[in-house]
Amino acid sequence: MSVFIIRRSMQAALVVVVMSLIVFFGVNVIGNPVDILINPEFDHEEMERAIKALGLDLPLWQQYLVFVKNAFQGNFGESFVYGEPTLKLIVQRMPATLELAFCSLLMSIFLGIPLGLWAGLKPESPVSKTIMSGSILGFSLPTFWVGIMMIMIFAVELGILPSTGRGATVRVLGIDMSFLTLDGFKHLLMPAVNLGFLNLSLVIRLSCAGTREVILQDYIKFARAKGVSPRRVVLVHVLKNILIPVITVIGLQLGNLIAFSVVTETIFSWPGMGKLIIDSILLLDRPVKVAYLLITATMFVTINLVVDILYSVLDPRVRLQDIKA
């Protein structure tokens, strides 16, 4: 088991290195690094100094090493727009994004798996047909448009939910959480539902498809033949089997949610990382772009690693396969 973890961790580390290479070369080879990293408003002398300070007069491979060294120390340069260290900016906004992403994820799991399970058990019933048709809407709807419509209905027409920003927060374990306050929850509701809608449909469809396949298997029939109650057959035998593929996808979806939050945060002016990256692309705040991309990439790799490990915990067959390999 630990061999598996070590191997996967090494693979993950390799990916991060590759990503850093890609970002680095994106900055230095495709773009002009002087433009990207140095504020274009410096005059000639200041530019010379900055070039030296950033080591841009060194050969490329040395520059890469400097880049990596700086990255490890958390130094990604300063934002043009805010004048503050980029890492600090990103870290400040991370909790908001993570909160949004997690709440969306939880909603889609706790709503999606039961709905999908039901639809899979009774595929011909009108309820499940509605659920399945509804789920097609889920990933055909443009998220940003749905967000706008939600604002229009709930904030403008009905006036019951706030349309922008994050609500009051409460400090838990050193991190600010907003879903624990009523005001915070009201602010969180629309963005979380908007962000999670696509995921919800995905979970429903996966659970339904999985259930339909599993229910035909011999071991389900055997369980019934033993006299196991139908409830247990569904909740233990079927559920555990569909959980494996569903959890894998859901786990990977967390990454997707964090990435896609750029859209939801833009619409609802949610003060997270996503809004930061869009603003920085539009405002040409390049150090922030570079830092965001590298940090997010690392986050993904970590998430994938965790999911892989979780997967092997849930599915005992994977563990043994890897040991034999």
Add this chain to the structure above:
Amino acid sequence: MKNGSTLIVEDLKTHFFTKMGIVKAVDGVTFAVNRGEVLGLVGESGCGKAGTGFSILGLGDPPGRVVNGRILFKGEDIVGLPEQEMHRFRGRRIAMIFQDPMMTLNPVLRIDTQMIEAITAHEKISRQEALKRCREALVRIGISAPDERLKAYPHQFSGGMRQRVSIAIALLHKPDLIIADEPTTALDVTIQGQILYEVQKLCRKTATSLIWITHDLTVIAGLADRICVMYAGRIVESGDVDSILDRPLHPYTRGLIGSVPSHSKRGEELTQIPGMAPSLLNLQGGCTFRPRCPRAVDACLKMPEITSPFEGREVRCFHPHLDESI
């Protein structure tokens, strides 16, 4: 059919209502199993034998449905009972062993989980007590080191081992009837022999009735007391096993026996039954075996009924082999 039989199946019909038509998988099957008796249900793939087995426990999958018949288990008709009622029988009074040991145990649950739930589905006992019974059951079926096995997952076992576990599960509540659907077909011949021996021993000891479904005559020859031969959803011959093997009446039975190589027929050609089993969607009228039967006569254009040419034997044929032994 004696009164007091463990199981009496009367005119059972299970049909599958598909888009392409009605498949009459089981089409009027009647037989009985007595206490402590081993009944062999023999036939080729698709003849309806597995369908019969599943119908007894109400485990048929949609679009299949029991459309006719009675199934009297110790005098009580269990056809069409609702799920809560069937629960009394499944796993407890009537147990089932399936064909493919790879797929009958849930791959993501441990062996002990799957055995304990078979017990607690019917009795309220503590987990410790249930574990003890599982351990004993595994030992009885010939599995050593039961504690390790219990903690393991199905894919860590060989096919033969998995089948032993399935049999152990079937015996947990000392059922009156076990239905075994080709349990040794997927196993190596040597393992097959061991399993047959174990099952036979256990059933004799506890006077459990056994319905053994198979396509393999050699298996049934040493195991069963009586045989029913099935073809295209119906029973075409039944009777005492030795009597049938010595003196098969139905041309199909004769063909089946003749196609098995045996010492006593060394040097002689193996007989074949020409043609293929009919599609249950497009059954032609009359005797279903007629297209492949070397003895077909004009009378065979009508469906023959079950007749009893002599004591203890029944056959569904207008032109059975009455005068010849093999």
Add this chain to the structure above:
Amino acid sequence: MTVIPEPDSVMDITAPAVPEAETSLRRFISDFTDNKVAVSALVVFLAILFVAVFCPLISPQDPYDLAVIDIMDSRLPPGSESMSGMQFWLGTDDQGRDMVSAIFYGLRTSLAVGATSGFIALCMGASIGLIAAYFGGRVDAVIMRVVDLQLSFPAILVALILLAILGKGVDKIIVALIAVQWAYYARIARGSALVERSKEYIEAAHCLALSNRRIVFRHLLPNVMPPLIVVATVQVAHAILLEATLSFLGIGLPVTKPSLGLLISTGFEYMMSGKYWISFFPGIALLITVVSINLVGDQLRDVLNPRLQK
């Protein structure tokens, strides 16, 4: 002893084990048309395609011809009339463009970008996947590592990275969309090809000493097409949505190109004052397009999936 009967007399009257097999194309069409919803979706999609192709001919106004639009007409609600007597069925946007025309042109751009990127990604991805499957070994391992890596990143992030580096422009968007899609095609193509590769007719082709290229393209490819087509429908739908999202965020198509995403983003500002139509209708158009593609793709997948066949 049983006598073996005359073969002829028996074979003639032996009932076949399965009904006559129809040609696979006919069966495919009949399976597909079983689902009425999918058929309607196909019809709707064809209608949209028609609009996209012929929009210069059928739209009431060319919304990108500066001579025709009048700022005085801007932000009019649906059903209003312009100064020149033209009917604005769905209202006008902030520049005075007729919404119907703007939507038509926007659909055209969306479909063009989606289809182009999808097609190129399909060719690229399928070729790479086939090569990986065919040559196996080290080549396969390396290619699949890259594919897995790419697939583990969310599409929008990959697009963001590329656009952040490359900048703005239609061609850059198409490159980003291709980059997002090719890996799916590669994986599907490789999977199917691996299954086919182990079948006997490939060995037979080998024995006949056909060139590698011929085997891959003439023999493997036709059998790999069905799952690719199913994936293609979903991918094109995603590509269309992604492009709209990027345009909405302002980092997609340039302002000068007609785009549904841009319309919606413009309309966002006016929503607070109740001028919903600028965002609403383009969204509906986008929705209908994507839903119809997805429904068709869904049905295709069900029809081609062997595991659900009873």
